[in-house]
Amino acid sequence: MSRVNDSNNFLSIGKSLPRKEDRRLLTGQGRYLDDIQVAGELHACFVRSPYQHALILAIDTEAAEAAPEVVAVVTGKDLAEWTTTHRMAPPIDGLLPIEMTALPADKVRFHGDPVACIVATDRYLAEDASELVEVDYEPLDPVCDMFKAMEDGAPLIEKDMGTNLISHQTFETGNILHVMESAGRVVESTFSTPRQTPLPIETRGCIAEWDEGTQHLTVHVGNQAPHPYRSALAGRLKLKETQVTVIVPDVGGGFGQKIALYREELTIAALARHLKRPVRWREDRMENLLAASHAREDFVRTRAAVDANGRITGLTLELVEDFGAYCFFPANYLARVVAVILTGPYDIGEYAFDVKVVLTNKCGNGPMRAPMAITSWVMEGTIDNIARELGLDPVQVRRLNMVADDAYPHVMATGETMEDINPGAALERGLEAIGYADFRRRQEADREHGIYRGLGICSVVESTTYGSKFYKAAGIPGSGHECAWVKVDPSGTIRASAGVMATGQGYETSFSQAVAEGLGVNPQDVDIKLGNTDIAPYGMGSRGARGGTAGGGTLYLAATGVREKALAIAAKLLGLNTAYQLTMRDGRVCRLIDDDIQETDLTLADIARTAYLDPTRLPDGMEPGLEVTRAYDPPPMTYSNSCHFCEVVVDVPTGAVEISRYVVVENCGNVLNPQIVEGQQLGAIVMGLSGSLFEQVVYDESGYNQTGLLADYLVATASDMPNIEILSVATPNRRTPIGLKGMAEGGVMGSIGAISNAVSDALSPFGAVVENHPISPSRLRLMLREKT
Amino acid sequence: MKPAPFTYHDAQSLEEALALLAEHGDEAKLIAGGQSLVAMMNLRLAQPGHLIDINGIAGLDGIERDGESLLIGALACHADIAGSDLVREACPILADAAGHIGQYAIRQRGTIGGSLSHADPAAEWPLMAILMDAKIEIAQPSGDRRTVEGADFIQSIYTTDLGPDEVLTRVRFPCVERDEGWAFKSFARRRGDYFIVAVGATLALDGAGRVSRLRLALGGMEVTAIRLVEIEQEAIGNTPDGDWIEHIAAAARGAGEPADDQHADAEYRRELACVLVTDALAEALNRSGRG
Amino acid sequence: MDKVAFRLNVNGMDHDVLAEPRKLLSDAIREDIGLTGTHVGCEHGVCGACTVLIDGKPQRACLVFAIQAQGQAITTIENVTGEDGGYSPLQQALHEEHGLQCGFCTPGIVVTMEAYLKENPDPSERDIRDVLSGNLCRCTGYQSIVKAVQKAARRMRGEDTEVA
CATH class of the missing domain: 3.30.365.10 (Aldehyde oxidase/xanthine dehydrogenase, molybdopterin binding domain)
Structure with missing residues (x-):
């Protein structure tokens, strides 16, 4: 055509x-899950573990069962009769198999792990009864730090596995060792994002209806992938797929948290079938913060071999991710993407990575908008560190190392082919828009008056769409x-x-x-x-x-x-x-x-x-x-690119960060609806900024989750966020219908890097570099105190 | 997150509320705006068997001037106080502080009496009560009234002098003098969050431009807000200038025994105290007759 | 605990409710009265999704017991309309500016801002962001909501409706 x-x-x-x-x-x-009423429905709630690691010796449900209007109280033993055990064992090198039951019958593995489910005629009464369930626990030593979890003798999350290191994948190009050893200079950088949570404003939940006459299960659930969900649900309930219908109403946000079949939802479906009555569950916010899939929590170290001009001749990546206690997804899958696409727009022929994923006594991890979120910060932060160490302009170092726009398609060291992107044009267009030279003059002049401005630049090459060939090549089951x-x-x-x-x-x-x-x-x-x-x-x-x-x-x-x-x-x-x-x-x-x-x-x-x-x-x-x-079946990957520019002013006495300007230059191909695409870009950028500045799931040293309320898990409000200027240098993808590419995650990748690099730039007179998130005022002050 | 059951009582008079408190003792809890209490009940951290609603008691939400005092009824909500011309005129620091509390919708329902009774260490009203030597008026079971100084009323974290059978009815604040400067400065992670550190200050000067009265209180440095009495007294007769502010801010840095928490370590709180006192004194000076 | 009978006035209509005293206003509006536009996002007063007007003032319905709201006029999102029965100026501006995505937080924002624009018809961007800070939105990044509120305020003041 x-x-x-x-x-x-x-x-x-x-x-x-x-x-x-x-x-x-x-x-x-709108019709969200909770707006659907089913005649004769029952309400469920869960009893959750106050311990992070403990054997379940006994669960006494007698008092709860006798409570007013209670219809059933079930535990992991009951569920084991009605559901199969999930075995996550895709044929992936370096990934160990792991199993998961509907509800744990042997031991709890994190603070918030569900151990029993109450079904009553009313949610209030179900919660009353939940206080009457008595669980006899035998506390075990927990391990809540991913590095300690890798040590010999660490408590094991899964005893049969014999280790907490569930996935270990490495890669290296032929000459990388030689390049690193013979390099004139090696610049080392570290990066770390804390544990976060997607936090859709509508929490999880489901309604399950069993039709005894037709032997059919209908599940209403907010979910991003209804068919794979149905397949999983039918399998776990030993039903034919034709016996299950999944209906997704309006959904109040997902951000990656509404993909997997969760244990609570499986429990509700099994209960509806067992009781032959409709059962509904609405996760409350505390459950959502404690026990719905978390995300991120990684430590990254790069080592870049550079020449005196700042040309990168070789790069190595070490990445360790804390995956928590349960695997709703193959444990390698999120971290692996970071490693595969790290070099992004830069021409780095010699490269190696070492990616470890570790189990700990925390809530299981899953994807969150941009599972590979840290990628661009790692690459662009590394470049900024190179510039600082060599006394070069960070823009010059970028220009020097970038693949020329007319040299695409470009094959990365990992074998990924990027095409139809223009990172050079995006960088230059943005530099012009913000007035780079003028900014540097203002920055210099304002420092004289104690005003510390910083500019962070972050080029993003965003992997989007993920066709079947990508899955096959990565060893991940499923299709694109x-x-x-x-x-x-x-x-x-x-x-x-x-x-x-x-x-x-x-x-x-x-x-x-x-x-x-x-x-x-x-x-x-x-x-x-x-x-x-x-x-x-x-x-x-x-x-x-x-x-x-x-x-x-x-x-x-x-x-x-x-x-x-x-x-x-x-x-x-x-x-x-x-x-x-x-x-x-x-x-x-x-x-x-x-x-x-x-x-x-x-x-x-x-x-x-x-x-x-x-x-x-x-x-x-x-x-x-x-x-x-x-x-x-789309191409293995469609790549979009963007370049983010974040200007900040750091109030050095208090450590407060104010975003004074934010410009992003986007190339996400042809778009179906520009206003909707812009909405996605704005939302993604703010999610990244919110994460960088505020968000952190905090487990104390014993593994107790201290962020079970929105007063403790902080996300950005309207007062904290800037206006964002979006510019476009779009070029269509040559392989997709209509020239489309994806774009809903790059904003997160770019804003994380841009804000971090901006704060480091502002604080460069003090020699302070942002290596951890959130960039909280107290953390910045701590950093500055250590430097002075 | 659903509250435990309770019996609801809609008190229509102070006498009725006191009688209900006397009858139900420790089982009972008063509710005014409920902006902290209901959240705690939803989490089942609070499970009163009897909830006594005092919102229906007429006359408890008034704001009026009585000579050199400003009288604010226990049921006056933060938004009404923040928007009151009378408060802005008589004691503007209160209006300013009220406007910093929580979010817009919270300010429409949360009350000064509820906030003082709840005594969150990072809330605005306990700080203001201690800064301004507020007189907390309390109705006792006998029907008699007693009055407690702000600093005596706020005893510790979530702990006050209010007896389980008493009702906080009104707060009496002194009006600021003409030409008396004032400032409220707070630092929170986000707009509307409970503050990490906050400072309240008022500053009056004599005819020669020397300090005749300084009030200075810090929140976030202890389990309650603290009044820097020694600094206040030493300041009398000083000439307020940049050096003076620096001197006081340095002294404020050492106030209290701050603790570490998720949002701030103790040393950071000391740094904030220093910065906020500096800003507050500069602003108060600016607003004073000399400014 | 026994249920008690009481009456709520919602959107100008009286509803007889039979519920326990502990029933939250947010739950009563949704379950007993059947108006599901008021959403429940956190049940501890932070997210703002359940905001309704009580006697014209925006308040968190999850921090009020239904029984407390007897005798007061409750207004929910279902009662927000324009003069012609279509969109209000604020709803129209949110529609034009793509001020909502998943829409879950939207009713709380609309109800809050409808009340706020009556109190302050000419707010600055900072004012708008300040008030909006009581409503968490995870989709939009807030920018398009702020633009929509500004646009609605201009139109309600009868000023130029062109967007700058």
Whole structure:
């Protein structure tokens, strides 16, 4: 198709259509999980461990069972009869297998581990009864520090594993050892992000209904990937997949926390089946902070071999990640991406990594918007350290080491191919926008007056979409393909669906644009139906910034399929030999005559009516109906790039950091809906800034989680965040339909690096460098005290 | 996170509230705005068997001037105090501090009486009560009233002089004098958070521009806010200038015995005390007759 | 503990409620009255999602017991509309400026800002951010919400509706 990738010719995509979702969400008519009521439903709550590591000797549920309106009290022993044990054992080098039951029957592994579930007619009464469950624990020594967890003799999270080092992966290029040994200078840098949590404003939860007559389970749950979730749930309950329907209503944010099948949800589903009554569970905020998947917590060290000009001749990475006590995902998968794409836009031929993932007595980790969030900070912080040590301008060091924009596709040392990106252009465009030379003059002048300004630059090459070939190459089970259908009903109305599910990304709007573009209709006339596994085709869900390219791209392809069929019918109805000169505009068949477009009397509704109700008029051999299902496997990876510029003023006496300006230059290809994309970019940047400045799950030395309330787990408010200026140097991806790339995670990667580098730049007169987050005022003061 | 059961009593008069307290003793808890209490009840950290709602008692939310005093009823909410012209005129530091409490919606319901009774060490009202020598008026079971000095009322973290059978009814603050400077400075991780350290100061000068009265209190350095009485007394007769401010700020740095917590270590609190006292005195001086 | 009968006035209508005294206003509005636009995000008064108006003032419904709200006028998101029954100026501006994504925090923000713009029709950006700091949003980064509130305020003042 000639018009693919030429954004000038798009009629529906690339336009900032206001969102279709807004009407219901702005008026209080949204339907989130808790807004669904099921007749006869019961309410569940969980009893959770106050210990971080302890044997469960006995659980006395008698008093709780006798409490008013209590229907059931169950423990891990009950669940073991109704559910299978999950074995996480993908064929990945260096990764040890691990098993997990629905609820622990042997021992608890972190503060907040669920040990019993109460079902009552009312949530208040369920919580009353939960106080009556008596658990006899035998405390074990906990291990809450990932480095101690790797020591000989450390308490073991999984005894049978014989170690807490669940994954250890290494890589090196042929000449790296020699380069490092013979280097004139090696610059060493360290970086560490603390444990964080995705914190969707709507917590987790589910409603499970068992239909005894049809032996069918329906689960309502906020989830980003309904079909893989259904597969997991059916498997764990020993049901056929056809016996399970997963329905996802409006979702109040996910950010990676609503992908896996969690133990609590499995428990609720098993209980609904056992009790033959609907059961609902709404996680409360304290549970969400203590026991819904955490994220990050890593320590990184780089060593860069450099020459006197700052040219990097070799780079090594050590990464250790604290994965907590349970694996809802392969333990290597988050950290591995960091190691694979670390070098980003820089031409670094000799490279090695050593990535360890460790189990500890903390809540299990999972993805959080940009699982590889630390990547860009590590690379760009390393570059800034090189510049500081060699007395060079950090921009010059970047320019010197960057792959030239016209040298893409570029193959990284790890074998990943990056293409259709322009980090050089993004850097230069941003430098111009902020007025780099002028900034350095202001910085110098203001220091005389005790005003410490800093500028942080962070180039990001964002891995997005993740096609099946990437999964295969990384040894990760699963697939990166997506599936979609587009159906035109006999009346001419248009429905479309795909396997991805929105948690706020506005798919109902942007996907309608993709379908409209492919089919030749108005986006307002396309209804997007997502999130019901009986309706949507089996797809891999929303994660890894793949919604637009995988979801939107597949829908576009399905829509073009419908258009081709529709136009073939149109040709027949118009008495033409071929549809070659026909096209569809706003639901009407048009003829292309030279450069002129002439409307015909024929509409999509006419064609649909014929396709369904008058099939004898169809071209010979054509099937009745007007619908197409397509599956599409995107490239192994689509790369987007951006360059972030953060200006700060550090109040040296108090350690307070004020963001005085934030500019980002983005290249995320062609976009379905620019306003929605901008919203994603702003949200991602702020999530990164919030994490860098405020967020930290705090376990005390004995492993007790001290951040169970929002008064303790701090996230950025409106008063703490800047306005962000977004500039674009977009170029389309050459391989994807419509030239799409992903973009929803790079903002996190870039802002983490930009703010950290900015604060280090501001404090450079003191020789202080940010190596840990959050960049809290007291931590900055501690750093400054140590330097003076 | 659902509260434990309780019996609800909607007291319509002070007498009724006192009678209910007398009847239910330790089982009972008063609720005014409930902005701390209900959160603690939802977490089941507080499980009163009887909840006595005093919001229906008429006349407990007034703000009025009585000569050289400002009288603020226990049920006056932070937003009303922050927005009161009378408070801005008579004792503006109170309006300023009230405007720093929590978030907009919290300020609409949280009350001065509730905040003082809760006695969070990082809250604004206990600091103001100690700074301004507030007189806390308390209704006793007998119906008699007693009055306690702010510094005596706030005893420790979450601990006050208020008996389990008593009701805090009103707070009496002295009005600041004409030309008396004042400043409230606080430092929190985010807007609306409980402060790490806060400073309240008032500064009156005599005709010669020398200090005639300094009030200076620090929050966040101890389990309660502390009044820097020795510094205040030494300051009398001094000429307030940059050196003077520096001298006092340095002395304030050593005040109290701050502790380490998640948001700040003790040394950081000392540093903040020094910075905030410097800022507060400079601003108070600026607002004083001389400024 | 026994349930007690009381009456709540929500969006101008009286509702008879039979609930335990401990029932939170947020739960009563959602479960007993059936208005689910008021969302529950933290139940300890921090996130702001459950904010409703009580006698015109924004308050956390999770920090009030339903029984306490007898005799007061409660307003929820379901009662926020424009003069023509469509969007209010604030809702319209949020729609235009993409001031919501997942929408879970949105009702609390709309209700809070509707009240605030009546109190202060001409707020500075700093004022808006200050008030908005009581509502956590994890999706938008706040910027587009702030822009929308500014736009709505301009329109409500009858000023130029063009966005700068």
